[in-house]
Amino acid sequence: MPVRIPDNLPAGKILNAENIFVMPDSRALHQDIRPIRVLVLNLMPNKIETETQLLRMLGNTxxxxxxxxxxxxxxxxxHTSVDHMATFYCDFEQINHRNYDGMIVTGAPLGQINFEEVSYWTRICEIIDWSQQHVTSTLFLCWAAHAAFYHLYxxxxxxxxxxxxxxxxxxCCKQHVPLLRGFDDQFTAPHSRFSEIxxxxxxxxxxxxxxxxxxxAGAYITLSKDMKNLLITGHPEYxxxxxxxxxxxxxxxxxPVEKPVNYFPDENPQCTPITNWRSHGNLLISNWLNYYVYQETPYKLEKV
Known part of the structure; x- marks a missing residue:
């Protein structure tokens, strides 16, 4: 099944070329299907790149x-045009009356700044608190996961x-957990951060x-016991x-940074990296959407 996206979203052309199933709004309106509604709070500088990465995984379910x-x-x-932001992005005030099946909060390049010194920290806390009442399950990535660890717990x-x-x-630390179904005994994932829990x-x-x-790399996947919050300290979407x-x-x-470890062949930055985490990332997102969003969310979103 497809990800439903706004008409003319740039990521759509990229994903169609990769045979990722996406559907523009104009076509989806003719289908009598109750789609899963997911809100993406994109904090990354290059919005289009992050949109494409997330939609690539969402489109594999x-x-x-x-x-x-x-x-x-x-x-x-x-790093993103004014026209793109005005056309495809909304503000919190435009959607805070709605409910969502799922929500994804991306990382942000703020790893060395104290949370309280982040210019939008108060707004982030407001949105996190809102998500606990208006979203069935929220996925926090990297910096956002650390922010949620701090603010919620x-x-x-x-x-x-x-x-x-x-x-x-x-x-994996646990067995027989729906989120981990299909995981290998060992799996790989990218990290890029200045802190840990x-x-x-x-x-x-x-x-x-x-x-x-x-x-x-330390802790990677943490799930709240009420299943409302999934905290991922890495970047499976990269x-x-x-x-x-x-x-x-x-x-x-x-x-003062060192080259990424276990990434470049022969540790040579001139060599093209080999992707060995994509299957894990797709499975992680698919399991989250299925077991913690789709299976848990009410048919009528106003009941979230």
Missing amino acids: PLQIEIDLMRIHEKQSK GLKRQLLKRKRVGVFKHV DIEKIVSHPDLELLAVSDE DRETLAQEYERDLQQNL
Whole structure:
């Protein structure tokens, strides 16, 4: 089944070329189907790139999904055109009266800034609180996961001496959990962050369940026991070249970063990276949408 997207969204052309099933609004209006409604709060600088990455995974599920794209503020984006933002993005005030089956909050390049010093921290907290009443299940990625750990569960992150960046091996901590169905004994996922949450604090928290960890990268998948919040500290949505592009950007800005580990063949940045996390990312999103959104959400959204 397709992801339902706005007519002329740039990601649509890219995904159609990859045989990812997406459907414009104009066609979807002729179908008598109750789609799963997903709200995406996109905090990443390059909006179109992140839209495409998320839609690529959402389009790999057997459910018809309708998305709304939301921005955190009205300030002009440095990396995305004004026309694109005005055409495809909404503000919180435009949708805060609605209910959604699912919500995705992306990462943000704010890893070394204290939460309270982030210009839109108050708004993020407002949206997170709103999601607990208006969304069946919310997926938080990377920085957003750390923000949710802090705001919802009182868990503070620890800043790292060096950026944790690369592709890391993970193992599952639990068995017979619907979110982990089909997972291999080991799987890989990208990380790109300057902080971490202490594993023992997650394990000892009465409202959280740690599901997957990495010896090198620490906690990865955490699910709230009420199943409303899924916190992913990495980036399963990343494309093949995303970490390489971030690495090149950091070098150009003279930042003290090392090349991503376990990423470039022979550890050579001149070599094209090999993607070995896409199947895990697709399965993670499919399981979340099926077991924690579709199976849990009421048919009438006003009952969320």
